[in-house]
Amino acid sequence: MEHNTNETDKSLPLSEEYNNLMGTMKVSVSKHLLDEYFTTVWANDYYYDLIGYPKDEYEVKFKNRPDIYYKKHGYLNELEEITKTVIETINSGKSDYSIITRLPVKGKKGHVWVRMNATFTDEIINGKQVSYTVITNIDDLVQTQKTQLITTNNLPGLIFKGIIKNDNELELLDVQDKNDKLLNYKNEHYNMMSDFNRQIIKNHLIDIKAGNHIRFLAKLKDNNGENIWMQINADCIDWIREEPVYLFVCIDVTDLTDLREMQTKLEKQSIELQKALKEAKNANRAKSEFLSSMSHDIRTPMNAIMGMTEIAQMNILNTDKVNDCLKKISISGQHLLGLINDVLDMSKIESGKMTLRNDSASLPEVLENVVSILQPMVKSREQSFSIRIRNLVHEDFYFDALRLRQCFINILSNATKFTPEKGSITVDVEEEYTGDPDYSKLIFTFTDTGIGIKEEFLNNIFDSFTREKDGRVDKTEGSGLGMAITKKIVDIMNGTIEVKSKVGMGTTFIVTLPLKIDKNKIKDYTLPNINVLVVAEWVDSGKYAVEKVIKAHDEKKDFDIVILDWMMPDQDGIETVKKIRASINDDIPILIISAYDWSEIENEAVGVNGFLQKPLFRSTLYRALNKYVLKTNEEDYLGRKTNNYDFTNKNILLVEDNELNRDIAAELLSITKANIECASNGKECLDMFKSCEENYYDIILMDIQMPVMNGYEATKLIRNLERKDSKTIPILAMTADVFSEDIHAAKTAGMNGHLSKPLNSSIMMKEINKLI
Known part of the structure; x- marks a missing residue:
C-alpha cells in the first residue's frame, strides 16, 4: 500500500526512544528520496554528529542534498560509487544494498569509513520512492586492520x-x-x-x-x-x-579476531536496528491507517449530530420529529464518546497509567448493566440474546466492576455488530472451585452465530489499532482498540482470554478470571416452604399455566406465587396473566421474567405484580419471594431505581467556565428543585464563597481546567479560609481528566469526590445526595 504526501518536511520521524537508542549505539538513520540528488527528508541526531555539521548549518549550506555535500568536500569518487550501486540495485529489482565507503566529515580528518545499509520502501513522497539508510561508523576497525596488517x-x-x-x-x-x-x-x-x-x-x-x-x-x-x-x-x-x-x-591474530567479533556485533546491531526500523515503520503505518479510519468513524456520528440538530431546529414545533432527532443525537453522541474513551484507555494502558480497583462488587449487577446497555442493539437487529448461569455459588467478589463491564460490552458489542439479524448471542457464566477457599475461578463464554473471523486475523485480533480488512466488515465502525483494551484489562486481572472462530459459523470468546470471594456478603438463602408455579418458555406454555392455577384454586391449594416467562409458544406472559386473573380473580402474586426491557409493556401488564430480569440469580429470586410472598422486604424488584431526588432548599454552587456545559449541568440539577448559583472560574467561586454567610452553600461542583484560577487552586484556598464551613463543605470535581493521578490530585487538593465528563446525571445526583 503506497503512502503519498506532498511535503517532505512533514514526514513522521522515528520516536524519541528509537532516536536515543540509535544515538547511544552510534548508528545513523536517515530517510532519502530516490531522485537525482538523494534528497535528505529526515535524519536522526547522530547523523549530524557523525558528519560534524549542525542540522541547521547542513540544511542552509547543502540544501539537504547529499550530492552537493560530497562534491563540496571533493569526494566525487565516493559519490559516483554510491550512485552506481543505487542504479544497479534498482535495475536488478532488489530492494536493498550494502556498501563500505568513505563519508566526508567536517574538520582536518576529512572522512570516516562507514558501512551503508539502505532499504527501498513503497512509500512515495513528491512522486519519488523513499529509501531508509542505516550508517555504521567502522573507521576504527579499518584503521586497526591496516596497522595489524603491517x-x-x-x-x-x-x-x-x-x-x-x-x-x-x-x-x-x-x-x-x-x-x-x-x-x-x-x-x-x-x-x-x-x-x-x-x-x-x-x-x-x-x-x-x-x-x-x-x-x-x-x-x-x-x-x-x-x-x-x-x-x-x-x-x-x-x-x-x-x-x-x-x-x-x-x-x-588476537587483535584481528577481537575486531572481527566487534564487527560481527556491529553487524548484528545493524540487523537489529533494521528490524526495529521496520517495526517502527509498521507501527507508524498501523497508526496512520488507524487515524484514517478513526477520522471517518468520528465524522460519521458528528455529521449525524450536526444534521439532526439542524433538522430539529427546522421542525421545532413538531414534537415527534424533535424527539426523534434528539434520540438519534443521543445515540450518535454515545457512539462518539465510546470511540474517544477507547483512545484514552489505550493511551493509559500504553503509558502504564491504567490501574484497576479491587472493591467488593456484585457480579449480578454487572451482568444486569451489560444487558441493559446491549438491549437496544440486540432488539434493533431482532437477535436472540441470553445469559445462562451454571454452578454460580457466590455472587459478590473483589474486582473492578467498571472495567469488567467494559470488557463484556467490548466483546458483546462486536458480537451484535457481526451477527446477522435474527442470529443468536449467548453468554455462559460458570464458577469453578480452585482449591483455595478464598478464591473462585469464573469462566465467561461468549458465543455468537455471526460471520466469524478469518484465521489469518485471529493472531492479530488483540493488537492495537487493528481491524480486519474484509468487505464483510468494512462498513462497521469502531476504534480497532476494543479487543486490545479487553486483553490488557484481563491481563491486569491475572486472567486469560482466548478466541475460537470459523468463517460463516460464528465466534467464541472465553474469559477466565480468578476472583477473590467477598465472604462478608455470603447469605443464607433458605426460605420456608412456599408453593411456587414456574412456567418457562422452553418447557411449558401459557395455556398450561392457566390450567394449573385453576386446578390448584379449585382444590383450595392455591400457589403462593406464579412466575411466568414473558415469551411463551402459544401466548405471551401478559395474555396468560389476564386469563388467570379473569378465571380465579384472586390476589396471587404473579411475576414476569424477561431478558428484555419491561418498560415497553408495563402499561399493558395489568395484573402483574412485578418483573424479574434475566439472567435470574439466586439473590434476585430470594428477595422477590421475600417481598411478594413473605412481605418482609419493600425494595423495588421491578429493576427500577428511584431517581427522584429532592434537593429543595439546598444551595448548589456550580463552577464551570464553558457556558454550554454550565447550562447543561444547571438544567439537569434544576429538576431536583435545588437553588443553583454559577461561577465561571475558580476566582469567582472563591469570592462568592467568601462573601456568603457560613453554611449557605450545601455543595460546590468544581470544574478543574479553568482560566484565571483552576479548580485545584480554588479548592485549596477555600479549605484554608478561616471559617467553620471551609473545611466541611463538600466539593466535587468535574473534569474530563480521568487518569488515576487526576483523581489523586483532586483528593490531595481537598475535594470529596470526582465526576467524569460528560456528566452522567444519575451518577451526579447519587454523589450529591450522598454528600448533602
Missing part, C-alpha cells in the same frame, strides 16, 4: 611440529618461538588441547586422517595465562605409527 607482515611467528594422536590429542615434538613469549610450552603442565581446540580437530578429522592440508583458528594460552588467538596453517610432513605428523605455522 605488524603481522613483520612478525616472525610460531612454528611447531606435533603428532595428532588417535584419541585426538596433540603431542608436541618441536617448538620454534623466536620471541619465546607466545606460548607457555616450557611448562610441564602445559596442555594445548582445550575443549575448543579438540572440537576443531574433530571437525577436520577426515582431512587429518588423510594427511591433507588444514587451516583453522585456535585459542591458546600465552606465558601470562591470557587467551590468544592463532591463525594456523598445517601440513602433514610424516607418519609415525600410522599417526600423522604435522608442521604448524601460527600467526597471532
